[in-house]
Amino acid sequence: xxxxxxxxxxxxxxxxxxxxxxxxxxxxxxxxxxxxxxxxxxxxxxxxxxxxxxxxxxxxxxxxxxxxxxxxxxxxxxxxxxxxxxxxxxxxxxxxxxxxxxxxxxxxxxxxxxxxxxxxxxxxxxxxxxxxxxxxxxxxxxxxxxxxxxxxxxxxxxxxxxxxxxxxxxxxxxxxxxxxxxxxxxxxxxxxxxxxxxxxxxxxxxxxxxxxx
Amino acid sequence: xxxxxxxxxxxxxxxxxxxxxxxxxxxxxxxxxxxxxxxxxxxxxxxxxxxxxxxxxxxxxxxxxxxxxxxxxxxxxxxxxxxxxxxxxxxxxxxxxxxxxxxxxxxxxxxxxxxxxxxxxxxxxxxxxxxxxxxxxxxxxxxxxxxxxxxxxxxxxxxxxxxxxxxxxxxxxxxxxxxxxxxxxxxxxxxxxxxxxxxxxxxxxxxxxxxxx
Numbered sequence: 001x002x003x004x005x006x007x008x009x010x011x012x013x014x015x016x017x018x019x020x021x022x023x024x025x026x027x028x029x030x031x032x033x034x035x036x037x038x039x040x041x042x043x044x045x046x047x048x049x050x051x052x053x054x055x056x057x058x059x060x061x062x063x064x065x066x067x068x069x070x071x072x073x074x075x076x077x078x079x080x081x082x083x084x085x086x087x088x089x090x091x092x093x094x095x096x097x098x099x100x101x102x103x104x105x106x107x108x109x110x111x112x113x114x115x116x117x118x119x120x121x122x123x124x125x126x127x128x129x130x131x132x133x134x135x136x137x138x139x140x141x142x143x144x145x146x147x148x149x150x151x152x153x154x155x156x157x158x159x160x161x162x163x164x165x166x167x168x169x170x171x172x173x174x175x176x177x178x179x180x181x182x183x184x185x186x187x188x189x190x191x192x193x194x195x196x197x198x199x200x201x202x203x204x205x206x207x208x209x210x211x212x213x
Numbered sequence: 214x215x216x217x218x219x220x221x222x223x224x225x226x227x228x229x230x231x232x233x234x235x236x237x238x239x240x241x242x243x244x245x246x247x248x249x250x251x252x253x254x255x256x257x258x259x260x261x262x263x264x265x266x267x268x269x270x271x272x273x274x275x276x277x278x279x280x281x282x283x284x285x286x287x288x289x290x291x292x293x294x295x296x297x298x299x300x301x302x303x304x305x306x307x308x309x310x311x312x313x314x315x316x317x318x319x320x321x322x323x324x325x326x327x328x329x330x331x332x333x334x335x336x337x338x339x340x341x342x343x344x345x346x347x348x349x350x351x352x353x354x355x356x357x358x359x360x361x362x363x364x365x366x367x368x369x370x371x372x373x374x375x376x377x378x379x380x381x382x383x384x385x386x387x388x389x390x391x392x393x394x395x396x397x398x399x400x401x402x403x404x405x406x407x408x409x410x411x412x413x414x415x416x417x418x419x420x421x422x423x424x425x426x
Contacts, residue, residue, distance in 0.1 A: 125406070131419045160417055168404045181404060188401035191381045191394060193338070204373055206344045 008195045009096040011118055012036070012186065013104050013166075015111035016126030017156040019138040021172045025126065025182055026105040033186065036101045039092055042068065045083035058088060076106065076113035089117065101186075108159040115165065122189045124182060125166035129173040131156065221408045222309040224331055225249070225399065226317050226379075228324035229339030230369040232351040234385045238339065238395055239318040246399065249314045252305055255281065258296035271301060289319065289326035302330065314399075321372040328378065335402045337395060338379035342386040344369065 012029075016022045030036050042058045044065045053059050060068070065084050068074050077086030087104060095102050104114060115123055128134035134156055138149050163169060168185050172178040190196065197204075225242075229235045243249050255271040257278045266272050273281070278297050281287050290299030300317060308315050317327060328336055341347035347369055351362050376382055381398050385391040403409065410417075 163417060164406060164410060166406055168401065169406050169409065170404055181400070184397045185401040185404060187394070188381065188398040191383060191398060193377060193379055193382050196382065197377060204376060 007099050007190075009035075009098065009100045009102065010186075010189055010192075010195060011092060011096060011102050011104065011114070011121040012189075013106060013111045013114050013121050013123040014126065014182075015106055015108050015123070015159075015162075015166065016172075017108075017128065017134060017159040018152040019134055019141065019156075020126045020128050021137075021175060021178070022105055022126045024175065025170075025172070025179060026103055028179055029103060029182065029186065032183075033101075035190075036103050037095060039087055039102050039104050042074065042077075042086045042088050043083055044085075058091075075104075075117045076110040078107070078110060087114065092118075108162045112162060112165060120194065122168070122185070123166040124168045124170060124185060125163045126178070127160065127163065127169055127171045129171055131160070133173075220312050220403075222248075222311065222313045222315060223399075223402055223405075223408060224305060224309060224315050224317065224327070224334040225402075226319060226324045226327050226334050226336040227339065228319055228321050228336070228372075228375075228379065229385075230321075230341065230347060230372040231365040232347055232354065232369075233339045233341050234350075234388060234391070235318055235339045237388065238383075238385070238392060239316055241392055242316060242395065242399065245396075246314075248403075249316050250308060252300055252315050252317050255287065255290075255299045255301050256296055257298075271304075288317075288330045289323040291320070291323060300327065305331075321375045325375060325378060333407065335381070335398070336379040337381045337383060337398060338376045339391070340373065340376065340382055340384045342384055344373070346386075 014022050014026055026038075030038060040054065040056070040058060042060055042065065044060060044062050047053065047057070047059050051057065051059075062084070065077075065086065068086065068088070069077060073089055074086035075089045075092060077084060079085075087106075087110070092102050104110075106114065111123060111125075114121060128137070135153055138144075138152055141149075144152075170178050170181045170185070227235050227239055239251075243251060253267065253269070253271060255273055255278065257273060257275050260266065260270070260272050264270065264272075275297070278290075278299065281299065281301070282290060286302055287299035288302045288305060290297060292298075300319075300323070305315050305317075317323075319327065324336060324338075327334060341350070348366055351357075351365055354362075357365075383391050383394045383398070
Protein backbone atom coordinates (compact mmCIF):
# COMPACT_ATOMS: atom_id res chain seq x y z
CA UNK A 1 0.00 0.00 0.00
CA UNK A 2 2.77 2.41 0.88
CA UNK A 3 4.22 1.95 -2.63
CA UNK A 4 1.02 3.16 -4.28
CA UNK A 5 0.74 6.21 -2.05
CA UNK A 6 4.12 7.44 -3.18
CA UNK A 7 2.86 7.46 -6.79
CA UNK A 8 1.49 10.61 -8.39
CA UNK A 9 -2.16 10.26 -9.30
CA UNK A 10 -3.61 10.67 -12.78
CA UNK A 11 -6.30 13.01 -14.05
CA UNK A 12 -8.53 11.00 -16.37
CA UNK A 13 -10.65 13.03 -18.80
CA UNK A 14 -13.55 11.05 -20.23
CA UNK A 15 -15.44 12.67 -23.09
CA UNK A 16 -17.72 11.73 -25.95
CA UNK A 17 -20.99 12.80 -27.52
CA UNK A 18 -24.20 12.69 -25.46
CA UNK A 19 -25.73 9.24 -25.39
CA UNK A 20 -22.49 7.37 -26.06
CA UNK A 21 -22.56 5.79 -22.59
CA UNK A 22 -19.65 7.57 -20.94
CA UNK A 23 -21.64 8.19 -17.75
CA UNK A 24 -22.17 4.43 -17.34
CA UNK A 25 -18.45 3.77 -17.91
CA UNK A 26 -17.47 6.55 -15.47
CA UNK A 27 -19.78 5.16 -12.76
CA UNK A 28 -18.33 1.67 -13.18
CA UNK A 29 -14.76 2.95 -12.93
CA UNK A 30 -15.56 4.75 -9.66
CA UNK A 31 -17.26 1.61 -8.30
CA UNK A 32 -14.58 -0.89 -9.26
CA UNK A 33 -11.38 1.12 -8.82
CA UNK A 34 -11.04 2.60 -5.34
CA UNK A 35 -8.06 4.72 -6.44
CA UNK A 36 -10.43 7.03 -8.37
CA UNK A 37 -12.39 9.93 -6.98
CA UNK A 38 -14.88 12.12 -8.76
CA UNK A 39 -13.92 15.78 -9.05
CA UNK A 40 -16.18 18.12 -7.03
CA UNK A 41 -17.34 21.04 -9.22
CA UNK A 42 -17.82 24.68 -8.37
CA UNK A 43 -21.26 26.10 -9.15
CA UNK A 44 -23.13 29.36 -8.84
CA UNK A 45 -26.51 27.70 -8.53
CA UNK A 46 -28.18 27.42 -5.11
CA UNK A 47 -27.75 24.17 -3.15
CA UNK A 48 -30.69 21.78 -3.42
CA UNK A 49 -32.04 20.17 -0.24
CA UNK A 50 -29.50 17.72 1.15
CA UNK A 51 -26.56 18.95 -0.96
CA UNK A 52 -23.46 19.73 1.06
CA UNK A 53 -20.85 22.36 0.24
CA UNK A 54 -17.50 20.74 -0.61
CA UNK A 55 -19.10 17.30 -1.06
CA UNK A 56 -21.69 17.62 -3.83
CA UNK A 57 -20.46 20.99 -5.09
CA UNK A 58 -18.50 23.97 -3.96
CA UNK A 59 -21.24 26.61 -3.87
CA UNK A 60 -19.98 30.10 -4.73
CA UNK A 61 -21.46 33.45 -5.70
CA UNK A 62 -21.35 34.71 -9.29
CA UNK A 63 -18.70 37.30 -8.24
CA UNK A 64 -16.53 34.63 -6.62
CA UNK A 65 -16.92 32.44 -9.74
CA UNK A 66 -15.80 35.27 -12.04
CA UNK A 67 -12.84 35.95 -9.75
CA UNK A 68 -11.85 32.27 -9.99
CA UNK A 69 -12.08 32.42 -13.80
CA UNK A 70 -9.88 35.55 -13.97
CA UNK A 71 -7.36 34.08 -11.48
CA UNK A 72 -7.02 30.89 -13.54
CA UNK A 73 -8.36 28.78 -10.68
CA UNK A 74 -10.65 26.69 -12.90
CA UNK A 75 -9.48 23.92 -15.23
CA UNK A 76 -12.63 24.45 -17.31
CA UNK A 77 -15.98 26.12 -16.93
CA UNK A 78 -19.28 26.44 -18.75
CA UNK A 79 -22.71 27.98 -18.44
CA UNK A 80 -25.68 25.63 -18.08
CA UNK A 81 -29.06 27.40 -18.17
CA UNK A 82 -28.58 30.41 -15.87
CA UNK A 83 -25.81 28.97 -13.67
CA UNK A 84 -22.05 28.55 -14.08
CA UNK A 85 -20.19 25.32 -13.42
CA UNK A 86 -16.44 24.78 -13.24
CA UNK A 87 -13.68 22.38 -12.18
CA UNK A 88 -11.42 23.82 -9.45
CA UNK A 89 -7.78 23.32 -10.31
CA UNK A 90 -6.44 23.33 -6.73
CA UNK A 91 -8.65 20.46 -5.51
CA UNK A 92 -7.69 18.29 -8.51
CA UNK A 93 -3.99 19.06 -8.19
CA UNK A 94 -3.98 18.38 -4.44
CA UNK A 95 -5.57 14.94 -4.93
CA UNK A 96 -3.10 14.06 -7.67
CA UNK A 97 -0.18 15.11 -5.46
CA UNK A 98 -1.51 12.80 -2.76
CA UNK A 99 -1.49 9.89 -5.23
CA UNK A 100 -5.24 9.75 -5.84
CA UNK A 101 -6.66 9.46 -9.34
CA UNK A 102 -9.32 11.95 -10.40
CA UNK A 103 -12.03 11.26 -12.97
CA UNK A 104 -13.61 14.02 -15.04
CA UNK A 105 -16.69 12.94 -16.99
CA UNK A 106 -16.92 16.04 -19.13
CA UNK A 107 -18.13 17.35 -22.48
CA UNK A 108 -15.72 17.94 -25.35
CA UNK A 109 -15.41 21.70 -24.86
CA UNK A 110 -14.51 21.17 -21.20
CA UNK A 111 -12.17 18.30 -22.06
CA UNK A 112 -10.20 20.46 -24.49
CA UNK A 113 -9.86 23.22 -21.85
CA UNK A 114 -8.59 20.71 -19.27
CA UNK A 115 -6.02 19.30 -21.71
CA UNK A 116 -4.61 22.78 -22.27
CA UNK A 117 -4.30 23.39 -18.49
CA UNK A 118 -3.02 19.93 -17.61
CA UNK A 119 -1.29 18.42 -20.64
CA UNK A 120 -0.21 15.33 -18.68
CA UNK A 121 -3.80 14.24 -18.09
CA UNK A 122 -4.98 10.97 -19.64
CA UNK A 123 -7.73 11.71 -22.18
CA UNK A 124 -10.14 9.10 -23.50
CA UNK A 125 -12.81 9.74 -26.12
CA UNK A 126 -15.76 7.34 -26.20
CA UNK A 127 -17.02 6.84 -29.76
CA UNK A 128 -20.28 5.29 -30.91
CA UNK A 129 -19.87 2.48 -33.49
CA UNK A 130 -21.46 4.91 -35.98
CA UNK A 131 -23.35 8.18 -36.01
CA UNK A 132 -26.52 6.30 -36.90
CA UNK A 133 -26.11 4.06 -33.84
CA UNK A 134 -25.76 7.15 -31.63
CA UNK A 135 -28.95 8.69 -33.02
CA UNK A 136 -30.78 5.39 -32.36
CA UNK A 137 -29.49 5.28 -28.80
CA UNK A 138 -30.45 8.89 -28.05
CA UNK A 139 -33.96 8.39 -29.41
CA UNK A 140 -34.31 5.10 -27.49
CA UNK A 141 -33.52 6.63 -24.09
CA UNK A 142 -37.09 7.85 -23.73
CA UNK A 143 -36.13 10.21 -20.92
CA UNK A 144 -35.73 13.41 -22.86
CA UNK A 145 -37.87 15.78 -24.87
CA UNK A 146 -37.76 15.62 -28.64
CA UNK A 147 -36.20 19.08 -28.59
CA UNK A 148 -33.38 18.00 -26.25
CA UNK A 149 -32.67 14.93 -28.39
CA UNK A 150 -32.50 17.03 -31.56
CA UNK A 151 -30.09 19.45 -29.89
CA UNK A 152 -27.82 16.57 -28.83
CA UNK A 153 -27.94 15.16 -32.35
CA UNK A 154 -26.96 18.52 -33.82
CA UNK A 155 -24.02 18.77 -31.37
CA UNK A 156 -22.69 15.23 -31.87
CA UNK A 157 -20.85 15.72 -35.20
CA UNK A 158 -18.93 18.72 -33.87
CA UNK A 159 -18.04 16.78 -30.74
CA UNK A 160 -16.86 13.71 -32.65
CA UNK A 161 -14.74 15.96 -34.87
CA UNK A 162 -12.67 16.83 -31.75
CA UNK A 163 -11.75 13.20 -31.12
CA UNK A 164 -8.26 13.50 -32.68
CA UNK A 165 -7.26 15.84 -29.81
CA UNK A 166 -7.66 12.96 -27.36
CA UNK A 167 -4.99 10.42 -26.47
CA UNK A 168 -7.09 7.25 -26.57
CA UNK A 169 -10.37 6.27 -28.15
CA UNK A 170 -12.73 3.50 -27.13
CA UNK A 171 -15.63 2.37 -29.31
CA UNK A 172 -18.69 1.66 -27.20
CA UNK A 173 -20.43 -0.94 -29.35
CA UNK A 174 -20.68 -3.57 -26.62
CA UNK A 175 -20.60 -2.07 -23.09
CA UNK A 176 -18.63 -4.97 -21.57
CA UNK A 177 -15.92 -4.74 -24.25
CA UNK A 178 -15.76 -0.94 -23.89
CA UNK A 179 -15.41 -1.27 -20.12
CA UNK A 180 -12.57 -3.80 -20.43
CA UNK A 181 -10.75 -1.51 -22.86
CA UNK A 182 -11.16 1.56 -20.62
CA UNK A 183 -10.04 -0.44 -17.60
CA UNK A 184 -6.98 -1.63 -19.55
CA UNK A 185 -6.04 1.94 -20.46
CA UNK A 186 -6.30 2.99 -16.80
CA UNK A 187 -4.17 0.04 -15.62
CA UNK A 188 -1.53 0.76 -18.29
CA UNK A 189 -1.40 4.45 -17.38
CA UNK A 190 -0.76 3.50 -13.75
CA UNK A 191 2.55 2.08 -15.05
CA UNK A 192 3.55 5.31 -16.82
CA UNK A 193 7.07 6.18 -15.68
CA UNK A 194 6.18 9.89 -15.52
CA UNK A 195 3.76 9.11 -12.69
CA UNK A 196 5.29 6.14 -10.89
CA UNK A 197 8.93 7.17 -10.81
CA UNK A 198 8.76 7.88 -7.05
CA UNK A 199 7.46 4.34 -6.49
CA UNK A 200 10.42 2.95 -8.42
CA UNK A 201 12.75 5.13 -6.40
CA UNK A 202 14.14 2.42 -4.13
CA UNK A 203 15.35 0.17 -6.94
CA UNK A 204 16.76 3.08 -8.95
CA UNK A 205 18.43 4.63 -5.87
CA UNK A 206 19.91 1.25 -4.98
CA UNK A 207 21.23 0.89 -8.54
CA UNK A 208 22.68 4.41 -8.58
CA UNK A 209 24.44 3.93 -5.23
CA UNK A 210 26.15 0.86 -6.69
CA UNK A 211 27.32 2.98 -9.64
CA UNK A 212 29.05 5.38 -7.26
CA UNK A 213 31.15 2.70 -5.60
CA UNK B 214 -10.66 -7.76 -39.53
CA UNK B 215 -10.49 -5.06 -42.14
CA UNK B 216 -10.73 -2.43 -39.41
CA UNK B 217 -7.50 -3.61 -37.79
CA UNK B 218 -5.60 -3.63 -41.05
CA UNK B 219 -6.28 0.06 -41.55
CA UNK B 220 -4.59 0.81 -38.19
CA UNK B 221 -0.95 1.85 -38.02
CA UNK B 222 1.14 -0.67 -36.12
CA UNK B 223 3.21 0.05 -33.04
CA UNK B 224 6.89 -0.44 -32.38
CA UNK B 225 7.25 -1.88 -28.90
CA UNK B 226 10.67 -1.51 -27.29
CA UNK B 227 11.19 -3.89 -24.38
CA UNK B 228 14.29 -3.31 -22.27
CA UNK B 229 15.64 -4.08 -18.82
CA UNK B 230 18.74 -5.44 -17.17
CA UNK B 231 19.98 -8.96 -18.00
CA UNK B 232 18.18 -11.60 -15.98
CA UNK B 233 15.04 -9.55 -15.38
CA UNK B 234 12.95 -11.93 -17.50
CA UNK B 235 12.21 -9.70 -20.51
CA UNK B 236 13.01 -12.53 -22.96
CA UNK B 237 10.29 -14.68 -21.36
CA UNK B 238 7.79 -11.82 -21.53
CA UNK B 239 8.73 -11.09 -25.17
CA UNK B 240 8.27 -14.74 -26.16
CA UNK B 241 4.85 -14.86 -24.51
CA UNK B 242 3.71 -11.69 -26.27
CA UNK B 243 4.71 -13.12 -29.65
CA UNK B 244 2.90 -16.39 -28.85
CA UNK B 245 -0.32 -14.89 -27.54
CA UNK B 246 -0.72 -11.79 -29.71
CA UNK B 247 -0.69 -12.59 -33.43
CA UNK B 248 -0.47 -8.89 -34.31
CA UNK B 249 3.17 -8.83 -33.17
CA UNK B 250 6.19 -9.83 -35.23
CA UNK B 251 9.78 -9.99 -34.13
CA UNK B 252 12.13 -7.61 -35.91
CA UNK B 253 14.73 -9.34 -38.12
CA UNK B 254 18.21 -7.98 -37.39
CA UNK B 255 21.09 -7.26 -39.73
CA UNK B 256 24.38 -8.94 -38.86
CA UNK B 257 27.90 -9.17 -40.21
CA UNK B 258 28.49 -12.63 -38.76
CA UNK B 259 28.35 -15.68 -41.05
CA UNK B 260 25.09 -17.64 -41.23
CA UNK B 261 25.02 -20.77 -39.06
CA UNK B 262 23.73 -24.03 -40.59
CA UNK B 263 20.00 -23.75 -41.24
CA UNK B 264 19.80 -19.96 -40.85
CA UNK B 265 18.06 -18.22 -43.74
CA UNK B 266 18.79 -14.72 -45.00
CA UNK B 267 15.82 -12.41 -44.38
CA UNK B 268 14.21 -14.83 -41.93
CA UNK B 269 16.68 -15.35 -39.09
CA UNK B 270 18.90 -12.42 -40.00
CA UNK B 271 19.78 -10.19 -42.90
CA UNK B 272 23.37 -11.26 -43.53
CA UNK B 273 25.58 -8.44 -44.82
CA UNK B 274 29.27 -7.70 -45.22
CA UNK B 275 31.11 -5.35 -42.88
CA UNK B 276 31.29 -2.77 -45.71
CA UNK B 277 27.54 -2.97 -46.32
CA UNK B 278 26.91 -2.67 -42.56
CA UNK B 279 29.07 0.46 -42.30
CA UNK B 280 27.27 1.94 -45.32
CA UNK B 281 23.92 1.29 -43.60
CA UNK B 282 25.17 3.02 -40.43
CA UNK B 283 26.35 6.07 -42.39
CA UNK B 284 23.10 6.23 -44.41
CA UNK B 285 20.99 6.16 -41.22
CA UNK B 286 19.38 2.88 -42.26
CA UNK B 287 19.68 1.32 -38.79
CA UNK B 288 17.48 2.19 -35.81
CA UNK B 289 20.24 0.98 -33.51
CA UNK B 290 23.38 -1.10 -33.73
CA UNK B 291 26.01 -2.64 -31.51
CA UNK B 292 29.11 -4.79 -31.61
CA UNK B 293 28.92 -8.24 -30.01
CA UNK B 294 32.26 -10.08 -29.91
CA UNK B 295 33.71 -9.59 -33.42
CA UNK B 296 30.41 -9.07 -35.28
CA UNK B 297 28.03 -6.15 -35.71
CA UNK B 298 24.28 -6.36 -35.19
CA UNK B 299 21.64 -3.79 -36.06
CA UNK B 300 17.91 -3.17 -36.53
CA UNK B 301 17.00 -2.14 -40.08
CA UNK B 302 14.73 0.89 -40.08
CA UNK B 303 13.03 0.21 -43.45
CA UNK B 304 11.76 -3.28 -42.50
CA UNK B 305 10.33 -2.00 -39.20
CA UNK B 306 8.70 1.04 -40.81
CA UNK B 307 7.18 -1.06 -43.61
CA UNK B 308 5.57 -3.46 -41.12
CA UNK B 309 4.17 -0.60 -39.06
CA UNK B 310 2.73 1.03 -42.18
CA UNK B 311 1.00 -2.26 -42.97
CA UNK B 312 -0.60 -2.26 -39.52
CA UNK B 313 1.61 -4.91 -37.95
CA UNK B 314 3.13 -4.45 -34.52
CA UNK B 315 6.86 -4.98 -34.13
CA UNK B 316 8.58 -6.12 -30.95
CA UNK B 317 12.17 -5.21 -30.15
CA UNK B 318 13.62 -7.09 -27.17
CA UNK B 319 16.70 -4.96 -26.80
CA UNK B 320 19.29 -3.74 -24.31
CA UNK B 321 19.10 -0.25 -22.83
CA UNK B 322 21.71 1.31 -25.12
CA UNK B 323 19.82 0.04 -28.18
CA UNK B 324 16.48 1.07 -26.70
CA UNK B 325 17.65 4.66 -26.20
CA UNK B 326 18.90 4.80 -29.82
CA UNK B 327 15.54 3.50 -31.13
CA UNK B 328 13.60 6.07 -29.07
CA UNK B 329 15.64 8.87 -30.63
CA UNK B 330 14.93 7.56 -34.17
CA UNK B 331 11.29 6.70 -33.60
CA UNK B 332 9.91 8.85 -30.80
CA UNK B 333 6.40 7.45 -31.22
CA UNK B 334 7.48 3.95 -30.25
CA UNK B 335 6.04 2.42 -27.07
CA UNK B 336 8.86 1.83 -24.58
CA UNK B 337 8.59 -0.49 -21.59
CA UNK B 338 11.31 -1.04 -19.02
CA UNK B 339 11.19 -4.26 -17.01
CA UNK B 340 12.45 -3.76 -13.47
CA UNK B 341 13.42 -6.37 -10.90
CA UNK B 342 11.72 -5.98 -7.50
CA UNK B 343 15.16 -5.01 -6.17
CA UNK B 344 18.79 -5.12 -7.24
CA UNK B 345 19.41 -7.90 -4.73
CA UNK B 346 16.64 -9.99 -6.34
CA UNK B 347 18.24 -9.50 -9.76
CA UNK B 348 21.63 -10.66 -8.51
CA UNK B 349 20.00 -13.76 -6.98
CA UNK B 350 18.21 -14.51 -10.25
CA UNK B 351 21.34 -14.12 -12.37
CA UNK B 352 23.34 -16.39 -10.08
CA UNK B 353 20.51 -18.95 -10.00
CA UNK B 354 20.33 -19.33 -13.80
CA UNK B 355 23.23 -21.76 -13.75
CA UNK B 356 23.75 -21.39 -17.51
CA UNK B 357 26.51 -18.82 -17.49
CA UNK B 358 30.11 -18.55 -16.40
CA UNK B 359 30.91 -16.70 -13.23
CA UNK B 360 32.68 -14.09 -15.33
CA UNK B 361 29.58 -13.48 -17.49
CA UNK B 362 27.38 -13.18 -14.41
CA UNK B 363 29.74 -10.67 -12.83
CA UNK B 364 29.76 -8.61 -16.01
CA UNK B 365 25.95 -8.53 -16.10
CA UNK B 366 25.86 -7.53 -12.44
CA UNK B 367 28.29 -4.68 -13.10
CA UNK B 368 26.14 -3.47 -16.02
CA UNK B 369 22.77 -3.65 -14.25
CA UNK B 370 22.96 -0.43 -12.16
CA UNK B 371 23.82 1.66 -15.24
CA UNK B 372 20.98 0.06 -17.16
CA UNK B 373 18.43 0.61 -14.39
CA UNK B 374 19.53 4.24 -14.16
CA UNK B 375 18.19 4.71 -17.73
CA UNK B 376 14.67 3.63 -16.75
CA UNK B 377 13.30 7.20 -16.50
CA UNK B 378 13.77 7.57 -20.30
CA UNK B 379 11.15 4.88 -20.86
CA UNK B 380 7.41 5.47 -21.09
CA UNK B 381 6.20 2.57 -18.93
CA UNK B 382 7.75 0.38 -16.29
CA UNK B 383 6.71 -3.08 -15.19
CA UNK B 384 8.08 -4.74 -12.05
CA UNK B 385 8.75 -8.42 -12.67
CA UNK B 386 8.30 -9.80 -9.18
CA UNK B 387 5.69 -12.41 -10.12
CA UNK B 388 5.86 -13.42 -13.81
CA UNK B 389 2.09 -13.81 -14.22
CA UNK B 390 1.41 -10.34 -12.80
CA UNK B 391 4.15 -8.81 -14.96
CA UNK B 392 2.70 -10.49 -18.05
CA UNK B 393 -0.81 -9.18 -17.33
CA UNK B 394 0.56 -5.66 -16.86
CA UNK B 395 2.59 -5.79 -20.10
CA UNK B 396 -0.40 -7.20 -21.97
CA UNK B 397 -2.59 -4.39 -20.57
CA UNK B 398 -0.13 -1.74 -21.77
CA UNK B 399 -0.13 -3.27 -25.27
CA UNK B 400 -3.94 -3.40 -25.41
CA UNK B 401 -4.21 0.21 -24.21
CA UNK B 402 -1.67 1.41 -26.78
CA UNK B 403 -3.72 -0.24 -29.54
CA UNK B 404 -6.40 2.35 -28.64
CA UNK B 405 -4.00 5.31 -28.95
CA UNK B 406 -5.66 7.84 -31.25
CA UNK B 407 -2.33 8.60 -32.93
CA UNK B 408 -2.27 5.06 -34.30
CA UNK B 409 -5.92 4.15 -34.78
CA UNK B 410 -7.23 7.35 -36.30
CA UNK B 411 -7.58 5.69 -39.73
CA UNK B 412 -9.71 2.94 -38.15
CA UNK B 413 -11.97 5.61 -36.65
CA UNK B 414 -12.13 7.33 -39.98
CA UNK B 415 -15.63 6.18 -40.95
CA UNK B 416 -17.33 7.54 -37.84
CA UNK B 417 -15.37 10.80 -37.94
CA UNK B 418 -15.95 11.25 -41.69
CA UNK B 419 -19.65 10.57 -41.22
CA UNK B 420 -19.75 13.16 -38.42
CA UNK B 421 -17.85 15.73 -40.46
CA UNK B 422 -20.09 15.28 -43.50
CA UNK B 423 -23.07 16.05 -41.27
CA UNK B 424 -21.33 19.23 -40.11
CA UNK B 425 -21.09 20.41 -43.72
CA UNK B 426 -24.80 20.16 -44.33
